[in-house]
Amino acid sequence: MEKTQTGSPLLQLLAQGMRFGIVGLLATGVHITVFVGCIELLDIAPLLANFPAFTVALITGFIGHFTWTFRMQHRGLQSNWKPAMFKFTLVSFIGLGLNTLVVYLVVTLLGHPYPYAVVLMVTVVPAMMFLLQKFWAFT
Numbered sequence: 001m002e003k004t005q006t007g008s009p010l011l012q013l014l015a016q017g018m019r020f021g022i023v024g025l026l027a028t029g030v031h032i033t034v035f036v037g038c039i040e041l042l043d044i045a046p047l048l049a050n051f052p053a054f055t056v057a058l059i060t061g062f063i064g065h066f067t068w069t070f071r072m073q074h075r076g077l078q079s080n081w082k083p084a085m086f087k088f089t090l091v092s093f094i095g096l097g098l099n100t101l102v103v104y105l106v107v108t109l110l111g112h113p114y115p116y117a118v119v120l121m122v123t124v125v126p127a128m129m130f131l132l133q134k135f136w137a138f139t
Helices: 009-040 046-069 078-109 114-121 124-137
Strands: none
Touching (some): 078 124, 114 124
């Protein structure tokens, strides 16, 4: 039997945000594992190792968000996952671009140490990614 959404909209949003964070942490762990594995086991240069690591993490994130985080938004559309995957991929590259921009602005232009950029990279950018995925990629 399919679960129905219960509780206030705010609680639903908070629960969805928690699921988003859990899937994001899982995808990050996958990224790091594949990255290190490519370097240590396959003797691939770190810069090149990031590409398969990003790809596997992207697929992990999509599966987690499609089947768990945002499942109620597209219920009944499981057979039509391709548009969601395309939009999710675009959002992921937007996130990569935003993180790169944050590093450039904070470190290069403003001259602050990189931990200042990290604060924005783990707060502001994920919040923007959540909104883009919730209101565009998985609708």
